[in-house]
Amino acid sequence: MDSISLVGTVSIIVAGLTIAIGSIGPALGEGRALSEALNAMAQQPDEADTITRTLFVGLAMVESTAIYCFVISLIIVFANPFWDFVIQNAAP
Amino acid sequence: MDSISLVGTVSIIVAGLTIAIGSIGPALGEGRALSEALNAMAQQPDEADTITRTLFVGLAMVESTAIYCFVISLIIVFANPFWDFVIQNAAP
Amino acid sequence: MDSISLVGTVSIIVAGLTIAIGSIGPALGEGRALSEALNAMAQQPDEADTITRTLFVGLAMVESTAIYCFVISLIIVFANPFWDFVIQNAAP
Amino acid sequence: MDSISLVGTVSIIVAGLTIAIGSIGPALGEGRALSEALNAMAQQPDEADTITRTLFVGLAMVESTAIYCFVISLIIVFANPFWDFVIQNAAP
Amino acid sequence: MDSISLVGTVSIIVAGLTIAIGSIGPALGEGRALSEALNAMAQQPDEADTITRTLFVGLAMVESTAIYCFVISLIIVFANPFWDFVIQNAAP
Amino acid sequence: MDSISLVGTVSIIVAGLTIAIGSIGPALGEGRALSEALNAMAQQPDEADTITRTLFVGLAMVESTAIYCFVISLIIVFANPFWDFVIQNAAP
Amino acid sequence: MDSISLVGTVSIIVAGLTIAIGSIGPALGEGRALSEALNAMAQQPDEADTITRTLFVGLAMVESTAIYCFVISLIIVFANPFWDFVIQNAAP
Amino acid sequence: MDSISLVGTVSIIVAGLTIAIGSIGPALGEGRALSEALNAMAQQPDEADTITRTLFVGLAMVESTAIYCFVISLIIVFANPFWDFVIQNAAP
Amino acid sequence: MDSISLVGTVSIIVAGLTIAIGSIGPALGEGRALSEALNAMAQQPDEADTITRTLFVGLAMVESTAIYCFVISLIIVFANPFWDFVIQNAAP
Amino acid sequence: MDSISLVGTVSIIVAGLTIAIGSIGPALGEGRALSEALNAMAQQPDEADTITRTLFVGLAMVESTAIYCFVISLIIVFANPFWDFVIQNAAP
Amino acid sequence: MDSISLVGTVSIIVAGLTIAIGSIGPALGEGRALSEALNAMAQQPDEADTITRTLFVGLAMVESTAIYCFVISLIIVFANPFWDFVIQNAAP
């Protein structure tokens, strides 16, 4: 049962840390872009539509790096090939 | 009982650290966006509606990275597949 | 009694660190937003109402990340499923 | 007596560190808000009342994250469920 | 005598570090607020009274986080429940 | 079974950390570029088309470094030559 | 003699580090306040009296956090209850 | 089988960390250059062609440092001379 | 002789580190105050006397935190109660 | 076979870290120079030729430090004298 | 001979680190003050005498913290009471 608990604990640790560390960059980057967008709107209200459109396309791009982390994190929790292998071999 | 306490302790540690580390980025990012929004309102009071709307949509996007962390943290506490597996095998 | 004290000590450590680390981001973010709000009021006194309303809705959003940490911290102290499991199995 | 001293020492460490780390963010955030408030007053003396009121409501909100830490710290020292459990089981 | 020296040494370490780390944030925050207050006075001498009053109420609020640390530190040195328990049980 | 669990746990750890650390730089860089783009649009609305085009080509270039990390991370999880070798040799 | 040297060495370490770490924040904070005071005097020479008075009251408040550290440090060296207890019990 | 798993695990760790750490610098550098390019375009729309051309040649140069890391990372995964040597000697 | 060399080495380490770490804050703080004083003199030569007087009183206050460290450092080298106790008990 | 795997693993680690760490400085430095070049072009379009020429000669100079790292990294992977020596002595 | 070499090595380490760490703060602080002094001279050449005089008195005050470190460092090398005690007791 040793290698099962080892792989299990490591999976828990990595699943948590991946999304925790991976949320710092996107959150700060999005915060910066958002704040500048609001600033730009105040300067040039007539361009609010273009600014909003560019903002959300850009935010989606930044968010994508957070989503890479979230995907890897969920793969590790629910579709972890190493865990599957270890369980199957330990079952019998 | 060894592997149970190991998986248990690791789950507690990761559940806490994930949300703790994961709250730093979003909180700073939201604080920055919010402060700039208030600044923009003071500069261009007539655009307060557009600014507020963009602000809250954007904040929701930033908040999403914090929520990814919260979701992973709750999964680890209440729907942890590794913990379930270890308990089931240790039960009999 | 070993696994009980292990889970117990880990719970204490994580409960404390989660809220300690988790308070840094929100506190700094709220401080920044608040300071900018006061600045905005001084620039545009007529908009004080809109600014205050947006400020407090925004602060509540930032505060939410601190509250996620507080919730996880209290769950770990008072409704910890791992601790409950370990106690029950150790009782008899 | 081993598990008692373990839980005891960990409680002392966490009680201290929780409030120590948890005081950094609020203190810096409050200092920033306060300094901007004084600046705003100097710019717009007529709005001193509104500024002061908003400042103190905001400071209370920032202070709340420090108080979360203080509460957890006091719970760990004086109402620690893990310590109570360990003492009761060790008593007889 | 082992658990006594363990609890004792840990108490000394935590008492010192709590106030040492806990003094960084408040000192920096107060320094910032104070410097801005002096700046504000130079800009708007007529408002010196309001500025001073707000400054000292605010400083007291920032100082409170340092005092939380000092309180916890003194509790650990002079009213430490864990130390009391360990001494009593070791006495006979 | 020892070398299998070793390679497995290391693969999980590295897969998570690679994308977690690798998302910080691109997210911050994209956030900065995006915020400046919105600022530029507000200054020169007539150039919105050129700015948007250059922005998205440039973002793609920055995103490429995040994608290198994601590729390496997926290779480690699903096409890991070291894991394949270790499993094959352990199978018989 | 073991627990005596342990408590002794720990007391020395903590006494030194407490004041060393605890002097960073106040020194930086006071330096900032002082530099701004001099700047304010140069801007508004007529207010030199008010500025000086506020400066020294404020510096005393910042200094207080350094003094908390110094007090704890001296208590640990000269009035350490844990050291007293350990010596008394080891004497006979 | 010991030296095989050792070299294998180390290869996985280094392959991931090399590209993860190596993506931070280029991503930040490119983000900075890109943001300044957009700023320059807004200031001098007539020079958009020269700016874009210089930007992409320069980005390629910055990207080259990320590509060095990617190359080393792929060499370690797919053309690792140390791994080849260890496998060959362990085969018979 | 073991506990003597332990206390001795720890005393040397702490004596050095206390003053080394403790000199960073005051030196930076004094450098900042001094530089601003010179700046203020250049702006307002007529106030040179008031500025100089305030500067040196303030520098003395900042220096005091360095002196706390120096005092603790010298106490540890030349009037260390723990060292005295250990030597006396080891002498006979 | 021990010293072979030791030298091999160390070579892999160093080859990766050298280029990973070594790419941070040049990438940031080049990004800065590039961004300033684009800024300069926007200010002084007539000097675009001189600026571009100086930029690329300078970038080559900055890139040289990255290339030193790449050279050392490749030497360690493909022309490592220590590895050659260890293999030759282990062969017979 | 054990305790002699222990005390000796520790003395060497601390002597070096004390002055190494202790030189960072004063050097940066003096560099800042010096640079501002030169700036002030360029602004107000007629006050060069007052500025120079204040500068050197202030630099001496900053230098004093470096000298505290140097003194402690030399005491540890050439007048170390712990070393003297250990040598005397080991001699016979």
Add this chain to the structure above:
Amino acid sequence: MDSISLVGTVSIIVAGLTIAIGSIGPALGEGRALSEALNAMAQQPDEADTITRTLFVGLAMVESTAIYCFVISLIIVFANPFWDFVIQNAAP
């Protein structure tokens, strides 16, 4: 063979880290100087010759610190006196 592999591995590690760490400072410094040179050219096109000449002489001086690191790194790989000594003594 033990001391050979020890000296060998250490040589590899140090050769890589020396140039990796040593490239950070010069790359950043050169990037800064280069960016300012381009800025200066845009401000004063007539002085382009003097600026370029001073720039390259200065860059050579900054580069020299990177070259010191490269020299030490190559000495460690190809002309390492410690390695030569260890090989000669191990040969017979």
Add this chain to the structure above:
Amino acid sequence: MDSISLVGTVSIIVAGLTIAIGSIGPALGEGRALSEALNAMAQQPDEADTITRTLFVGLAMVESTAIYCFVISLIIVFANPFWDFVIQNAAP
């Protein structure tokens, strides 16, 4: 021979690190002062003599902290009292 190699290795480590760490502060401080001096000269060419004189006297003062480190470093290599003592006692 054990204590000789211990003291020797420690002396080598400390000699190198002392000057390495000790060169960071002075180099940065001097670079700052020098850059400001050149700036001041450009602003006030007529004061070049006074500025140069003050600069070099000040640089000498900053350099002194680097020289303290160099002196301690050379003392440790060539006039190390601890090394002399250990050699003498080991000789016979």
Add this chain to the structure above:
Amino acid sequence: MDSISLVGTVSIIVAGLTIAIGSIGPALGEGRALSEALNAMAQQPDEADTITRTLFVGLAMVESTAIYCFVISLIIVFANPFWDFVIQNAAP
């Protein structure tokens, strides 16, 4: 042969790290001074001679701290008294 390889490996490590760490400060300091010199030239072309002369004298002074490190590094590689002593005693 043990103490020889120990002293040898330590010498290699320290030789590399001394120059690596020691090159960061001077490179950054020189880059700053150089960039400001170019800036000054652009502002005051007529003073180019005085600026260049002061720049190179100052750079030599900053470079001296890098050269201290290089000297110590070469002494450790080629004129290391500890290594000489250890070799001589091990020879017979």
